[in-house]
Amino acid sequence: MNPDFNRQWRAPAWAFSVLLAVLGMLGPFSIDTYLPAFADIAQSLGATPVHMQQTLSAYLFGFALMALFHGALSDSFGRRRVVLWGLAVFTLASVGCALSQTIGQLIGFRALQGLSTGAGIVVSRAIIRDVYPPAQAQRVMSQVTLFFGVAPALAPMVGGWLVVKAGWHSIFWFLAAVGAAMWLVNLRMLPETLPLAQRQSFRARHLLAGYWQLGSDPRFVLLALASGIPFNGMFLYVLSAPMFLGTHLGLAPGQFFWFFVLSIAGIMSGAWVSGRMAGRMRPKRQIRAGFLVMLCIGVVNVAANAVWTAHVAWSVWPVAIFAFGWALMVPVVTLLVLDLHPERRGMASSLQMFVSAAANGVVAGVVAPLVMHSTLALAAASLAMMGVGLLAWVLMRHRWPEVGQGEPN
Secondary structure (H helix, E strand, C coil): CCCHHHHCCCCCCHHHHHHHHHHHHHHHHHHHCCHHHHHHHHHHCCCCHHHHHHHHHHHHHHHHHHHHEEEEEEEHHHHHHHHHHHHHHHHHHHHHHHHHCCCHHHHHHHHHHHHHHHHHHHHHHEEEEEEEHHHHHHHHHHHHHHHHHHHHHHHHHHHHHHHHHHCCCCHHHHHHHHHHHHHEEEEEEHHCCCHHHHHCCCCCHHHHHHHHHHHCCHHHHHHHHHHHHCCHHHHHHHCCHHHHHHCCCCCCCHHHHHHHHHHHHHHHHHEEEEHCCCCCCHHHHHHHHHHHHHHHHHHHHHHHHCCCCCCCCHHHHHHHHHHHHHHHHHHHHHHHHHHHCCCHHHHHHHHHHHHHHHHHHHHHHHHHHHHCCCCCHHHHHHHHHHHHHHHHHEEEEEEEECCCCCCCC
């Protein structure tokens, strides 16, 4: 913990939580904002569906690649500096997207967006553990999780409104404005939470040693899988929304709103309950409860789609309940990851985010196109991805039963 934080931060405590939560929201929000404009962009730039998919994949893999380094850079140069540089590059990349005249330019600037925007979510997680003791850190992490999970569901609604009102370029001008505003706010308000005495040397040998230390720790690998993969059980439906909602459920684009509202409600309620449980329930019990919710609703969803034809009256509810379970457990797992090696929290956050972002890229580029044609396939794939996270947690608990066992703090 940083003993100087109370002197550095004079505003209300809730304002710092909001600042970190918005930082964590920017990356996932930028992934999906332009999805409703795919057809308009393709027509304007003469792009094929494959080209449009590449604009998404370029962002996701850029995000995953640079996620490996944001935390390590913040361990060496400080949290604040990395956040400000990331926001500055993101803003310029968004301007580049808005001014793109060819699909190649758009793909390139989307990749630059992905390379820069991960700084917010990666570094904000490390900042939380720099500043807060475990129970309070869980409450703040729950708020960050809320924004992180809400962003992919909220983004298409914002993007859809913008493309209808002002065309596809307006989406990227909007993102540029958001980036610039966040840069100014963080320049003025964000304190440096990593003291000079705790910074790590930025040398290739030192970095490789740190990555090896974390990557060769099976506890880290299992916890990263447990926190990163289940999110895709929900994210898969967001990526497949046009097919799932429009083709399978027969909804008009204006009716997609209700699916996203229910998903957001699931995330918000799960994150709220997680924050309320902080200091009152052992971490392992809360994680087990979250996985139990996801497992039960995942099985019900597969069975229902196997027996009945999907209908809007019941098909959207499993996604919302799944989102509740995910938001209930992921703040706790994330804190366990960060506390495995306290001297390398930034790097741990980087590697954890890399696992999650790489999985997002695979789901967007491979899994979603394979399963979106069938509601049963969607449900089965969602359950399978949750199962990967559940298996990782079960193996962790079997081999290291002391993890998550501590008293509430």
